[in-house]
Amino acid sequence: MNRVLPLFQRWPFAFAFLLALVLLVLNLIVSPSFLSPARLPGTLATLAPFVLVGFASTPSILAGGIDISVGPLATFINCLFVAILIPAGLGNWDLAAPIILAVAAGIGALNGILVAVLRLHPVVATTGMLFLLVGLSLTIAQNPVAAPNNWTEVFAGGIGVVPGALLTIGVAGLIWFALRRTAFVSNLLATGESDVSAYGSGVNIKAIRILAYTLGGLFAGIAGIALTAIVQSSQSSLASTYALLGLAAAVLGGTSLAGGRGGLLGALFGAVSIYLLQQLLTASGVAPSLIQFAYGAVLVVGVVLGATLLAPRLKRNAS
Amino acid sequence: MNNQPSGLVLTGVSKRFGATRALIDGDLRLRPGEIHTLLGENGSGKSTLVKIMGGVHRPDSGTVTLDGVPVTSRSPRAAMDLGIATVFQEVLTAGSQSVLENVWLGSHGTFRRRLGRAEQRSIAQDVLTRIAGAIPLDLPAGQLSLSERQALCIARALVRKPKVLILDESTASLDVSSRDRLFVEMRRLAAEGTAILFISHRMDEVAEISDRVTVLRSGRSVSTVERSDLSINRLIADMTGNSGHAETRRQPHDAGDTILQGAAVRLAPASAPIDFELRAGEVVGLAGLEGHGQDHFIKRLAGVAAGPGSVVRIRPEGAAELTERNGDALGVAYLPRERRGESLFESMSIRENFALPTLAKDRRGGLLDTRSIARRFDAFARTLSLRFGAAQDAISTLSGGNQQKVLLARWLATDPKVLLLNDPTRGVDIGTKREIYAILHRLSAEGMSVVVLSSEVDELVDLADRVLVFRDQSVFAEIPHSELSTESIVAAYFGQKSEVHT
Numbered sequence: 001m002n003r004v005l006p007l008f009q010r011w012p013f014a015f016a017f018l019l020a021l022v023l024l025v026l027n028l029i030v031s032p033s034f035l036s037p038a039r040l041p042g043t044l045a046t047l048a049p050f051v052l053v054g055f056a057s058t059p060s061i062l063a064g065g066i067d068i069s070v071g072p073l074a075t076f077i078n079c080l081f082v083a084i085l086i087p088a089g090l091g092n093w094d095l096a097a098p099i100i101l102a103v104a105a106g107i108g109a110l111n112g113i114l115v116a117v118l119r120l121h122p123v124v125a126t127t128g129m130l131f132l133l134v135g136l137s138l139t140i141a142q143n144p145v146a147a148p149n150n151w152t153e154v155f156a157g158g159i160g161v162v163p164g165a166l167l168t169i170g171v172a173g174l175i176w177f178a179l180r181r182t183a184f185v186s187n188l189l190a191t192g193e194s195d196v197s198a199y200g201s202g203v204n205i206k207a208i209r210i211l212a213y214t215l216g217g218l219f220a221g222i223a224g225i226a227l228t229a230i231v232q233s234s235q236s237s238l239a240s241t242y243a244l245l246g247l248a249a250a251v252l253g254g255t256s257l258a259g260g261r262g263g264l265l266g267a268l269f270g271a272v273s274i275y276l277l278q279q280l281l282t283a284s285g286v287a288p289s290l291i292q293f294a295y296g297a298v299l300v301v302g303v304v305l306g307a308t309l310l311a312p313r314l315k316r317n318a319s
Numbered sequence: 320m321n322n323q324p325s326g327l328v329l330t331g332v333s334k335r336f337g338a339t340r341a342l343i344d345g346d347l348r349l350r351p352g353e354i355h356t357l358l359g360e361n362g363s364g365k366s367t368l369v370k371i372m373g374g375v376h377r378p379d380s381g382t383v384t385l386d387g388v389p390v391t392s393r394s395p396r397a398a399m400d401l402g403i404a405t406v407f408q409e410v411l412t413a414g415s416q417s418v419l420e421n422v423w424l425g426s427h428g429t430f431r432r433r434l435g436r437a438e439q440r441s442i443a444q445d446v447l448t449r450i451a452g453a454i455p456l457d458l459p460a461g462q463l464s465l466s467e468r469q470a471l472c473i474a475r476a477l478v479r480k481p482k483v484l485i486l487d488e489s490t491a492s493l494d495v496s497s498r499d500r501l502f503v504e505m506r507r508l509a510a511e512g513t514a515i516l517f518i519s520h521r522m523d524e525v526a527e528i529s530d531r532v533t534v535l536r537s538g539r540s541v542s543t544v545e546r547s548d549l550s551i552n553r554l555i556a557d558m559t560g561n562s563g564h565a566e567t568r569r570q571p572h573d574a575g576d577t578i579l580q581g582a583a584v585r586l587a588p589a590s591a592p593i594d595f596e597l598r599a600g601e602v603v604g605l606a607g608l609e610g611h612g613q614d615h616f617i618k619r620l621a622g623v624a625a626g627p628g629s630v631v632r633i634r635p636e637g638a639a640e641l642t643e644r645n646g647d648a649l650g651v652a653y654l655p656r657e658r659r660g661e662s663l664f665e666s667m668s669i670r671e672n673f674a675l676p677t678l679a680k681d682r683r684g685g686l687l688d689t690r691s692i693a694r695r696f697d698a699f700a701r702t703l704s705l706r707f708g709a710a711q712d713a714i715s716t717l718s719g720g721n722q723q724k725v726l727l728a729r730w731l732a733t734d735p736k737v738l739l740l741n742d743p744t745r746g747v748d749i750g751t752k753r754e755i756y757a758i759l760h761r762l763s764a765e766g767m768s769v770v771v772l773s774s775e776v777d778e779l780v781d782l783a784d785r786v787l788v789f790r791d792q793s794v795f796a797e798i799p800h801s802e803l804s805t806e807s808i809v810a811a812y813f814g815q816k817s818e819v820h821t
Contacts, residue, residue, distance in 0.1 A: 183427030186420050190413040197411035200375075201425030201475055202396040208429065261415050 012254025012262055015305055016269035019252075019298075023276035030283045044165035045156040045230050047275045049074065052223030053242050054249030054267030055172050056216045061250055063212035064192035064259030065115055065122035067108070069129035070220040071242030075235060076133040077104055077224025082234035083141035086148065093151040101221045107133070108217015112210030134239045141234035155229035168226040169268075172219050176264045179215075188212055193260025220246075248295065249274055252302040273298070324386040326350040326514045327372065327403070327483050332381030333538075334367050341367040343538035345381065349483060349514045354505055356517045356525050359535035360558055360809055361609055361774040365518060366408060368535065369487045372516070373405030374398030385483070396425070402482035406475075406489045408518075412468050414461025419443055421460045422474050446474045449504055451497050466494040473501065477508075484508065485516045490524055491610075502528055520608045522551050522813040536560055551815060559776065559805040574784070575599030577633055578768055579651070579737050584619055584628035586612040590792035592628060595620075597737065597770060602763050604783030605772040608812050612792035614656065614741065617772045621653035621739045622646050632737070647676070652735035654726055656742045656772075662726050663714055670696050670710040673725050677732045699728035703758060720751030727758070738762065740771045744778060756782055776805045790814060 011017075027034045034043070056070035077100050085096050107129070114125035155164035179185050191198040191208045199205050227238070251257060252273060253266025277298060281291045332345035342364040349355050359365045370376045371383065374392030383390040385401055392398040395405065412421050422443040426433050434442070440456060447454050451470030460468060469492040476484060486505075490498050505515055505528065519525055525532060526549060533543045534557040542557045581595035593616065597603060607613040618624035622641035630641045632649040639649055646653060655661035664672055674681065674692045681691040696710055703724045707717055714722060723743060730738065740759075744752045759782060763769055773779050779786050780803050788796045788811035796811040810816075 179430075182430040183432045184430050186416070186424075187427065187429060190416055190420065190424050193413040193415055194411065196409070197413050198424065200373075200395050200405075200407050200409075200411045202394075202399045203425045204394075204396055204429055211429070260413065 012256070013266035013269050014254070015302065016253040016266060016273050019302075020269050020272040020276060023273055023280060027276055027280050027283065030280060034279075041158045041163040041165070042156070044163045045226070047272065048155070048165040048168050048226035049223050049230070049242065050245060050249060050271040050275045051169050051268055052172060052219055052226050053246030054253065054271040055176070055246075055264050056219035056223055057246035057250040058255055058262065058264055058267045059188065059212040059215045059219075060111075060122065060126075061247075061255050061257060062188050062192045062259060062262060063209050064195060065209065065212070066126065066247070066257070067111055067213055067216050068123065068126040068243065068247065069107075069111065069133055070216055070223070070246050071244065072130050072133040072137070072239040073104060073107055073217060073220040074223035074227055074242055075239040076107075076137045077221050078228045078231070078238070079137040079141040079234045079236050081152075081224070081228055082147045083145050086150065091148075091150055096151075097225070100224065101218060104221025104224065105214050105218040108220065109210055109214040111217070112213030115213065116206045116209035130243060134236070137236035137239060141236050144233045144235055144237075146233045147228065150232075152225055152229040153232070155226055156232075164229065165226065168222050168229075172222050173264060175215075175218070184208075184211065189260050191259075245271075245274065248299050252299060270302075324351050324482075325384075326353075326386065327390075327516075328382075328384045329368070329372070330382050330384075332368070332371060332378045332383065334364075334371065334376055334378050340538055342371075342378075344540065345371075345378075345535070345538070346540040347516075347533055348543070349516055351482070351512045351514045352509050353530040354509050354515045354517055354528055356519065356529040356532045357535065358518075358525060358532055358554060358558060360776060360812060362537070363535040363558070364538040365535055366487065367538075369405065369407075369485055369516070369518065372398070372403060372483070372485055373407065374403070399425070399479060399481070403485065404476035404479050404481035404483070405485040406472050406487060408487040408491075410465065410468050410492060411472055412460040412463075415459050417457050418447070418454055418460050418463070418471060419456040421471055422447065422456075422478060424475060426475075426479060442478055443474065446477050447471070450474060450477075450500050465492045466497055469493050470497055470501075477504070481513065483514045483516070485518075487518045488520065490519050490521065498524075520813055522554075522815055525554070525813075526551065534558055551810075551813075555806055555810050555813070555815070559809050574601040575766065579620065579630070579632055580638075581620060581630045582628055584616070584630065585626060586615045586619070587792040591794075593794050595787075597768050599736075599768055600763050600766045602759065602769045602771065602782055602784050604779035604786035605770065605789065606776065606779055606786055606808055606812070607789030607795075609774070611789040613772050613787075613789040615792070616789065617653075617739055617741050617770060620770060621651065623653060623655075647733050650734065650736035651739065652730035652733050652737070653739040654730055654741060654743055656745065658719070658722055658726065663722060665713070665715050667714060668711045669707055669714050669717065669725055672714045673699065673729050673732070676729060680732075695732060696728075699732065703728055704754060718751070720747040720755075723747050723755070724751070727755070731762075736767060738767055738769045740769065742772055742774055744773070744775065752778070776808045779803075779808060780805055788812060 033039060053071050053074055057067060060067035080103065081096060081100060085091055085099065090096055090099065111126050111129055114120045115122045155168050158164045187203050187208050191203060191205045195205050249270035250267045253270030255262025255266050274295060277294060278291055281294055327349040329345055329347040332342060334342040345364060345368050347368065357365055357368065367376065371378050374395045374397050390401060392401065413424065419440060423439055443456060447470060450473055451467050454463065454467055460471060463471065469489060473489055490501065493501060509515055517528060530546050531543055532549060532554060534541050534554060536558060575598055577596045578599050579597040581593060583592040583594065585592050605613040605617055615624060619626060620630055622630065622643055631638045632641055632651060641649060641651060659665065670692060673696050678687060681688050705724050706721055714725065744755060759769055771782060783803065784800050786798045786803060786808060787794045788798065788808060796816055798807050798811065
């Protein structure tokens with residue numbers, strides 16, 4: 001244990017990674033064909049929205065805030081695309097994709113402005129946004145509307161041998177990877193860790209915060225596309241399902257709610273863990289009502305572990 | 320505009336925070352190539368002046384110019400873009416980020432990195448080595464010692480190659496060898512034309528490094544002294560002014576038996592232990608520059624902070640160690656420093672604020688007797704000459720001074736034998752201050768023991784039988800009644816055991 005703990009502290013996502021590994025093995029025992037090439041694209045496509053709302057939750061948490069509205073934003077994007085853009089003849093990818101991503105990023109930016117400029121508490125601001133988005137989704141698509149054939153199907157299947165879900169997850173991952181090579185992620189982590197230090201050192205913390213929420217919105221937009229890919233209809237009712245899953249994935253993946261520590265890799269393993277747990281429980285015939293209970297239990301354990309055992313012990317001499 | 324750069328010039332700068340006038344008339348000329356020290360006791364306006372120069376605050380009036388061009392920085396970033404780099408008093412690091420990231424924190428744009436990785440490393444290594452010795456660049460900053468983190472903050476300012484460098488108490492947390500290296504670096508930078516503003520509460524440092532010294536007192540610049548005219552006595556005299564206020568001064572008198580005793584109390588792991596005895600009817604003042612341990616010490620006496628050493632209440636029925644819970648029972652009352660947050664229930668009434676800890680006295684058959692509360696409150700309102708509309712009004716309708724009196728009444732209602740007051744007249748108007756002093760004099764004459772921490776030197780001279788001056792988390796000097804003066808206290812603030820005048 002003495003050698004394991006520092007490992008966890010060095011890599012906050014290690015717990016979620018190990019958990020995902022264990023759950024994968026259990027899944028393979030319960031259902032040996034779990035990873036067969038025939039099932040893989042479908043499996044990954046179902047997984048993708050989980051991972052992407054996890055990604056979407058991460059930047060705002062890293063900035064020391066929180067965005068509760070990313071899940072409903074993803075379902076809003078789904079409704080917008082199926083119930084408005086396609087009927088309006090804007091369904092082609094070259095039109096729809098830019099519109100979707102701009103709207104999603106714009107809503108994220110609005111959250112950022114509420115938090116960073118108007119100084120609303122992030123929970124208040126983004127809870128307000130959550131209800132707003134749920135309401136909007138219900139207004140534009142009260143009942144599920146089936147989508148005609150469209151470009152998002154690619155992400156449920158695949159292009160050649162490449163599963164389509166890897167594209168949506170991959171694009172988000174690439175954006176993050178590119179940002180890591182700029183100063184943005186350093187500024188983001190410093191702002192989340194100690195906004196006083198960042199401000200005093202000359203970081204434009206307002207801009208950083210707004211951009212963090214914008215990035216979360218953008219990822220939520222991609223999550224909306226990944227969601228549309230598998231449901232192929234407007235599903236305003238899914239908002240509540242995804243509302244907190246993203247946060248759960250990020251936190252389980254070791255991203256600290258205090259800000260400044262964590263990253264997308266954590267959200268990836270966190271989301272995979274949650275998804276695998278759901279699969280496992282379903283495949284072993286556990287009642288659906290218990291699945292939520294199990295989520296909750298795993299999350300509580302994960303957060304407790306993260307907060308106590310695994311948190312880095314830094315000397316913090318107040319001065 | 321001159322051809323020759325005139326440096327950073329502040330003229331008639333003022334700044335108000337609510338009712339507090341932090342800076343009334345701040346003047347400062349910081350020339351290129353000089354090391355200029357800013358000196359002043361608590362509340363003299365130093366930090367406000369620094370924060371105006373550093374872009375944190377904007378002045379209400381007055382002008383700031385850099386080389387003749389008006390400066391209107393809206394943020395530390397804007398100030399840095401003009402070439403003004405500030406090392407703030409607080410040691411500002413992002414603990415889980417690497418040392419390297421911390422050194423360059425804020426130098427980058429939102430996306431654009433300044434310099435390549437390799438160049439960043441070599442410059443950071445070079446600057447850090449010149450101040451603190453070798454620090455591994457990839458270590459999380461939180462694992463460094465306080466001195467190393469302070470060095471890191473200085474390095475962060477130095478890598479920007481500023482025209483104006485402001486060091487606000489940056490030597491306070493530096494170890495001696497790092498400080499010496501910083502001085503070498505400061506002299507080198509000054510020789511290259513950098514204007515350096517230096518703030519320190521160590522007189523020996525001020526005497527060693529300053530080309531000129533400007534003294535601030537009560538928000539005004541009172542003097543600027545050239546190196547050749549520098550004398551510590553003069554600086555202390557400038558800091559304290561010559562305010563005569565002996566008329567209210569407390570007369571010496573005999574104290575009774577010891578009723579509170581601290582033994583080997585340590586405020587920091589490496590600091591010297593403190594032995595302390597408080598006797599009946601005595602008023603002891605605690606003083607020191609912000610953050611030197613006096614605040615922690617009074618909390619230890621109150622039992623609200625724990626640590627090495629013991630604090631014991633001595634009563635006829637026996638001695639008992641103070642803890643967080645038994646202050647009331649032992650007759651020890653503590654009035655915290657922050658009225659908001661630590662003491663007041665802001666949405667509740669004046670009377671409720673008074674009565675909350677002592678409601679047990681108003682119990683009649685398991686219910687509250689509101690008339691009993693009113694009676695008790697009225698009695699205290701009279702003796703403390705409290706001014707208010709109605710007792711049911713919200714406490715927030717009162718002035719700061721009257722709020723403080725209500726809180727004083729709250730704790731006096733517990734019938735304490737020991738009253739611990741943490742800066743009781745902060746934000747209190749002068750008239751009410753005088754009234755509070757009179758109340759304290761009366762209480763001590765009746766046998767109550769009072770420990771009062773104050774950030775105002777005059778107040779301690781007026782109030783105390785003796786004053787303990789804190790430096791570096793321990794008692795630096797104990798000034799007896801016969802030697803009590805603003806000069807002797809301020810001299811001790813700055814590490815001088817003065818024989819200035821006795």
